[in-house]
Amino acid sequence: MNLAVVLQAPAIFVFEDNGYSEHTGVSYAVGSKDIAGRARGFGMPAEKVDGSDFFAVHEAMRRAVGRARGGGGPSAIEATTTRFYGHFEGDPQKYRAKDEVARQRETMDCLKRFHARMEIDRSLSLDELDAIDRDVLALIDEAVSAAKSAVLPSESDLTTDVYISY
Numbered sequence: 275m276n277l278a279v280v281l282q283a284p285a286i287f288v289f290e291d292n293g294y295s296e297h298t299g300v301s302y303a304v305g306s307k308d309i310a311g312r313a314r315g316f317g318m319p320a321e322k323v324d325g326s327d328f329f330a331v332h333e334a335m336r337r338a339v340g341r342a343r344g345g346g347g348p349s350a351i352e353a354t355t356t357r358f359y360g361h362f363e364g365d366p367q368k369y370r371a372k373d374e375v376a377r378q379r380e381t382m383d384c385l386k387r388f389h390a391r392m393e394i395d396r397s398l399s400l401d402e403l404d405a406i407d408r409d410v411l412a413l414i415d416e417a418v419s420a421a422k423s424a425v426l427p428s429e430s431d432l433t434t435d436v437y438i439s440y
Contacts, residue, residue: 325353
């Protein structure tokens with residue numbers, strides 16, 4: 275972050291704070307609860323947003339992108355959110371309360387919140403939202419199909435351009 279500020283790089287640092295550091299709650303793993311404040315310590319504009327609120331994230335990103343494109347240097351965004359799944363496939367999540375994920379799915383699901391906002395604002399009809407959902411699911415199915423039918427890389431391709439070109 276320091277170098278980005280020194281060079282006034284058009285960079286945007288997004289910090290997703292889901293309350294955990296792998297298996298440990300942030301209250302045990304992080305000394306400062308203000309990640310955005312760390313960026314401010316380097317002289318970088320930073321803000322904290324509700325990461326499950328599409329509109330809050332969009333506005334914060336709009337400002338950061340405008341700053342970067344306008345030559346204003348780097349920005350940082352701390353998005354507080356949750357994770358509905360474990361840190362890895364098969365994570366038993368014993369570090370979480372039994373009902374934690376269920377509660378968060380009801381209150382912090384960004385898609386449910388977006389849908390509710392559209393209904394309140396009447397920005398999009400239910401039919402339009404359903405059409406968007408169908409289009410997105412079709413795109414996902416298409417991408418999965420393409421990935422499954424793609425030729426597997428050769429063993430020699432596995433390390434190509436990982437750190438350097440060989």
